[in-house]
Amino acid sequence: xxxxxxxxxxxxxxxxxxxxxxxxxxxxxxxxxxxxxxxxxxxxxxxxxxxxxxxxxxxxxxxxxxxxxxxxxxxxxxxxxxxxxxxxxxxxxxxxxxxxxxxxxxxxxxxxxxxxxxxxxxxxxxxxxxxxxxxxxxxxxxxxxxxxxxxxxxxxxxxxxxxxxxxxxxxxxxxxxxxxxxxxxxxxxxxxxxxxxxxxxxxxxxxxxxxxxxxxxxxxxxxxxxxxxxxxxxxxxxxxxxxxxxxxxxxxxxxxxxxxxxxxxxxxxxxxxxxxxxxxxxxxxxxxxxxxxxxxxxxxxxxxxxxxxxxxxxxxxxxxxxxxxxxxxxxxxxxxxxxxxxxxxxxxxxxxxxxxxxxxxxxxxxxxxxxxxxxxxxxxxxxxxxxxxxxxxxxxxxxxxxxxxxxxxxxxxxxxxxxxxxxxxxxxxxxx
Amino acid sequence: xxxxxxxxxxxxxxxxxxxxxxxxxxxxxxxxxxxxxxxxxxxxxxxxxxxxxxxxxxxxxxxxxxxxxxxxxxxxxxxxxxxxxxxxxxxxxxxxxxxxxxxxxxxxxxxxxxxxxxxxxxxxxxxxxxxxxxxxxxxxxxxxxxxxxxxxxxxxxxxxxxxxxxxxxxxxxxxxxxxxxxxxxxxxxxxxxxxxxxxxxxxxxxxxxxxxxxxxxxxxxxxxxxxxxxxxxxxxxxxxxxxxxxxxxxxxxxxxxxxxxxxxxxxxxxxxxxxxxxxxxxxxxxxxxxxxxxxxxxxxxxxx
Numbered sequence: 001x002x003x004x005x006x007x008x009x010x011x012x013x014x015x016x017x018x019x020x021x022x023x024x025x026x027x028x029x030x031x032x033x034x035x036x037x038x039x040x041x042x043x044x045x046x047x048x049x050x051x052x053x054x055x056x057x058x059x060x061x062x063x064x065x066x067x068x069x070x071x072x073x074x075x076x077x078x079x080x081x082x083x084x085x086x087x088x089x090x091x092x093x094x095x096x097x098x099x100x101x102x103x104x105x106x107x108x109x110x111x112x113x114x115x116x117x118x119x120x121x122x123x124x125x126x127x128x129x130x131x132x133x134x135x136x137x138x139x140x141x142x143x144x145x146x147x148x149x150x151x152x153x154x155x156x157x158x159x160x161x162x163x164x165x166x167x168x169x170x171x172x173x174x175x176x177x178x179x180x181x182x183x184x185x186x187x188x189x190x191x192x193x194x195x196x197x198x199x200x201x202x203x204x205x206x207x208x209x210x211x212x213x214x215x216x217x218x219x220x221x222x223x224x225x226x227x228x229x230x231x232x233x234x235x236x237x238x239x240x241x242x243x244x245x246x247x248x249x250x251x252x253x254x255x256x257x258x259x260x261x262x263x264x265x266x267x268x269x270x271x272x273x274x275x276x277x278x279x280x281x282x283x284x285x286x287x288x289x290x291x292x293x294x295x296x297x298x299x300x301x302x303x304x305x306x307x308x309x310x311x312x313x314x315x316x317x318x319x320x321x322x323x324x325x326x327x328x329x330x331x332x333x334x335x336x337x338x339x340x341x342x343x344x345x346x347x348x349x350x351x352x353x354x355x356x357x358x359x360x361x362x363x364x365x366x367x368x369x370x371x372x373x374x375x376x377x378x379x380x381x382x383x384x385x386x387x388x389x390x391x392x393x394x395x396x397x398x399x400x401x402x403x404x405x406x407x408x409x410x411x412x413x414x415x416x417x418x419x420x421x422x423x424x425x426x427x428x429x430x431x432x
Numbered sequence: 433x434x435x436x437x438x439x440x441x442x443x444x445x446x447x448x449x450x451x452x453x454x455x456x457x458x459x460x461x462x463x464x465x466x467x468x469x470x471x472x473x474x475x476x477x478x479x480x481x482x483x484x485x486x487x488x489x490x491x492x493x494x495x496x497x498x499x500x501x502x503x504x505x506x507x508x509x510x511x512x513x514x515x516x517x518x519x520x521x522x523x524x525x526x527x528x529x530x531x532x533x534x535x536x537x538x539x540x541x542x543x544x545x546x547x548x549x550x551x552x553x554x555x556x557x558x559x560x561x562x563x564x565x566x567x568x569x570x571x572x573x574x575x576x577x578x579x580x581x582x583x584x585x586x587x588x589x590x591x592x593x594x595x596x597x598x599x600x601x602x603x604x605x606x607x608x609x610x611x612x613x614x615x616x617x618x619x620x621x622x623x624x625x626x627x628x629x630x631x632x633x634x635x636x637x638x639x640x641x642x643x644x645x646x647x648x649x650x651x652x653x654x655x656x657x658x659x660x661x662x663x664x665x666x667x668x669x670x671x672x673x674x675x676x677x678x679x680x681x682x683x684x685x686x687x688x689x690x691x692x693x694x695x696x697x698x699x700x701x702x703x704x705x706x707x708x709x710x711x712x713x714x715x716x717x718x719x720x721x722x723x724x725x726x727x728x729x730x731x732x733x734x735x736x
Contacts, residue, residue, distance in 0.1 A: 090498060
């Protein structure tokens with residue numbers, strides 16, 4: 001072979017390979033050639049009012065810090081956990097995350113995916129000094145077993161109950177006398193159904209939602225998902241079965257709602273209540289603002305009342321929070337914490353604009369809090385909450401709970417039998 | 433085979449020629465150029481198909497959660513799988529989906545292909561209509577069917593029923609099968625049509641002259657000659673069935689007994705970060721499908 005054809009033989013494919021490689025690598029340098037130019041990425045779930053405020057705050061921060069560019073992405077709620085966990089695990093995740101406490105405590109912190117908090121970014125000399133700014137216990141959702149803190153709350157939620165006062169009036173019920181127990185919910189619900197409404201229902205979205213609602217009932221009945229040392233299922237314990245029985249009886253026996261026709265739009269979880277189809281629902285502070293924005297008419301007839309109880313003499317509730325945290329693999333951790341400090345410094349706007357409570361001490365006394373609707377109810381709800389349980393391979397446990405609820409609520413399987421099946425799956429997940 | 437036949441013949445004829453040096457050199461050059469052009473594609477194929485596949489085999493022997501270094505566990509992942517109710521249920525869900533969807537879809541495709549294998553006016557347009565769902569993405573099709581299968585959707589209205597198609601363990605798997613049959617028939621229809629058009633017309637005419645009616649011609653001429661295509665269709669049907677993922681994700685999220693094997697693999701790998709166990713499922717399915725395909729091809733060879 002002469003030298004020329006041989007050169008061609010080698011050169012042409014080599015150039016082709018080079019072109020492909022160049023195409024693959026054309027993403028560019030994240031910091032560019034600008035020297036001090038800093039690029040941060042920030043991911044959240046999808047909640048339209050929150051997204052809007054995030055965009056405003058990012059624009060303000062970028063204006064005040066011209067060398068910083070923040071790429072903000074919202075991930076569809078059903079995919080949020082999976083996408084975030086996978087990307088953080090392979091080192092390609094965002095610099096800044098906003099994630100719920102179950103995921104943080106169940107997956108991200110044990111897997112060492114997050115950077116410990118940097119108190120100096122918040123003007124504090126120590127973590128203790130930073131913690132002292134917040135209501136006791138509210139930062140526990142972002143702590144590891146060893147007490148290391150990994151984030152600060154973007155929102156901190158307690159659980160209350162919403163009623164549509166107009167529906168109540170139509171059914172001959174007194175909105176000033178809301179249901180205090182689940183038996184009341186059943187009784188009122190049936191009257192509301194007779195008046196042409198869906199009386200009450202739970203929300204049927206992804207496994208996380210199923211689990212958190214069952215957890216709310218478990219907190220009231222004294223049941224739990226796992227045993228005390230977290231090594232086995234406790235779902236077959238009578239108090240645990242009682243929780244699912246409440247759910248089952250309301251929907252299957254008393255027929256205060258129809259699970260088959262419930263909305264499954266994860267971006268707007270309270271769509272059925274907001275649209276005026278449903279009369280009663282469990283609710284969180286952030287949902288009130290979404291209803292106000294999307295359905296002003298329903299908002300006019302909305303009353304937030306205390307969560308119905310199994311034992312009103314010993315009320316119980318459920319807390320959960322979303323926390324700003326920083327990816328351990330981020331090369332811009334210092335800048336990421338500075339941005340988070342700015343986000344949390346705007347706590348009054350989070351409260352006023354989107355009803356997100358950032359639980360700084362005496363938040364209820366602030367001017368912003370004075371203007372949020374039903375402050376007294378929320379304030380009371382924050383007194384009686386606790387964080388959800390978590391354990392090893394928690395997403396599998398949540399899937400098992402979702403399947404158990406579906407068997408019981410949609411297929412009519414008795415709760416004890418359904419939880420027996422779930423219990424086997426949970427045991428397998430937490431022990432293997 | 434061809435070379436061994438021609439070489440002695442040439443020797444006998446006494447006209448065997450020594451290969452021209454320039455000719456073999458030209459061939460080598462041509463092959464080298466061809467190889468060089470194929471190389472980029474081969475490299476990419478090896479990097480993005482072969483290597484990941486080999487890694488899956490390797491990972492199936494490890495416990496790996498993406499963040500900690502993999503830990504060798506030997507065959508433990510496989511042992512655990514066969515005691516895992518969820519895995520066995522998803523295997524059952526996949527099997528149900530394959531049988532209930534692809535059995536009727538293949539049969540319907542064959543019947544429609546026989547009907548459309550004519551020069552009837554407008555038959556091309558009808559074929560196009562049947563093929564339209566195939567060209568549409570599974571996600572788009574699933575979104576449409578989600579609306580059709582709602583409690584107050586088109587299907588219940590048409591049948592005058594009140595069936596919770598997507599929220600019942602009794603009905604959800606059938607609902608997905610109905611949507612899948614609608615989507616997949618066109619794919620097999622086109623393959624059967626291609627097979628039918630390759631059957632020589634003179635065979636049909638000869639059978640007709642011998643007095644065979646249309647049913648006898650179908651039984652003794654058309655179907656036997658379609659057998660190779662039918663086997664290909666069945667192999668493809670089984671593989672496509674076991675690869676199903678999108679309709680289950682969009683229509684039910686895997687609830688109500690519709691968590692098929694691919695969805696189980698996805699959740700195990702990415703929601704639970706159990707990469708080793710997910711890889712073990714992929715290996716099991718690979719071997720299973722390989723065996724099924726092998727058996728089908730053997731059956732074809734025997735009957736041919």
